[in-house]
Amino acid sequence: MANIIHRPSWHLPESAATPESLYLNRRHFIKTLGLGAAAMAVTARCGVAQQAPVSRTDPAVEKLGPLPEYELNADFADAGRAITSLDDKVNPLVYNNFYEFGVGKFQPAINAKGFTLDPYTLEIDGLVKEPVKLGLEDIEKLGIEERVYRFRCVEAWAMTVPWVGVPLAKILAKADILPEAKYVAFETFYDPERAPGQNSREYDWPYKEGLRLDEAMNEMTMAVTGMYGKRLLPQSGTPLRLITPWKYGYKGAKSIVKMTLTAEQPPTLWNTALAAEYKFYSNVDPKVPHPRWSQASEKLLADKIVEVPTQWYNGYGDQVGAMYADRDRVLY
Ligand code: MTE
Numbered sequence: 001m002a003n004i005i006h007r008p009s010w011h012l013p014e015s016a017a018t019p020e021s022l023y024l025n026r027r028h029f030i031k032t033l034g035l036g037a038a039a040m041a042v043t044a045r046c047g048v049a050q051q052a053p054v055s056r057t058d059p060a061v062e063k064l065g066p067l068p069e070y071e072l073n074a075d076f077a078d079a080g081r082a083i084t085s086l087d088d089k090v091n092p093l094v095y096n097n098f099y100e101f102g103v104g105k106f107q108p109a110i111n112a113k114g115f116t117l118d119p120y121t122l123e124i125d126g127l128v129k130e131p132v133k134l135g136l137e138d139i140e141k142l143g144i145e146e147r148v149y150r151f152r153c154v155e156a157w158a159m160t161v162p163w164v165g166v167p168l169a170k171i172l173a174k175a176d177i178l179p180e181a182k183y184v185a186f187e188t189f190y191d192p193e194r195a196p197g198q199n200s201r202e203y204d205w206p207y208k209e210g211l212r213l214d215e216a217m218n219e220m221t222m223a224v225t226g227m228y229g230k231r232l233l234p235q236s237g238t239p240l241r242l243i244t245p246w247k248y249g250y251k252g253a254k255s256i257v258k259m260t261l262t263a264e265q266p267p268t269l270w271n272t273a274l275a276a277e278y279k280f281y282s283n284v285d286p287k288v289p290h291p292r293w294s295q296a297s298e299k300l301l302a303d304k305i306v307e308v309p310t311q312w313y314n315g316y317g318d319q320v321g322a323m324y325a326d327r328d329r330v331l332y
Pocket of ligand 1: 092095096097098099100132153154188197235236249250251252253254255
């Protein structure tokens, strides 16, 4: 992997950094992970205080065993802003979008508790010589690593997360992809009994997303199986989800069971539901407003919210910009 210096393109002014008292430096942070979790009180946006029984473990996830050993990828060790602290009221383990388990931000952590896709099989089919089936162990054997990425939702909030996973390109290399393939479609499990949100007729379940094949192969694209040093909890997309940090968060389908190589651009759940609002590329771009969120700035979620300017491609232009050299703006 090229040794690219990231900091200059997205370094934030000191004033934008999370206050020091809230920042867990990396060593302290790793130590904290070992302490296990405490149930924490969270307050929903609507102002209703609720006790979210969120912990760092889940019995269903425990059965998968611990993450295999991994190292921090030095190229992605520093995201130029503080890792979102799990001590904050709003953090990536309690504040989620996972509509299969409720549309409220604090619902998935409660409603998905105990959810599992065990035994897990990821199927790669479509324009491949032979369909391929991989278990979680097969995938992680390809080599997991940790990367700290900025994470940006189209709703104009952002967090910074240490993900653990496999570059997606390594997984796709297990399939013999035919030359006609131009896109990869991603599909989540379908089980409305266990995921009651899938009974809603508003959406075309299961959750679907897609990438152009070169985007899927880009060095930034990760198939994630862990975060903050542990396996993904149900609310975060157990056992495997996608992360594309230069795109809005909804491109990162959770609990993926199938990847299909296609010649045509595949449909996505959000584009099918609201075509005017959610486009296929969905690259972070301060100059392309969403009808409901300007995108010029973003809020770094923490106990004290800080607003900073949005960066084109979420600041990852060095890594991904060349893929869109033929276009001016690509969200629309
Ligand atoms: N994947 C599935 N299967 N279902 C979902 O509702 N929501 C998406 C994405 N992946 C979603 C999903 C959206 S809108 C966002 S912003 C991110 O997951 C949120 O990920 P997080 O909850 O880990 O922050």
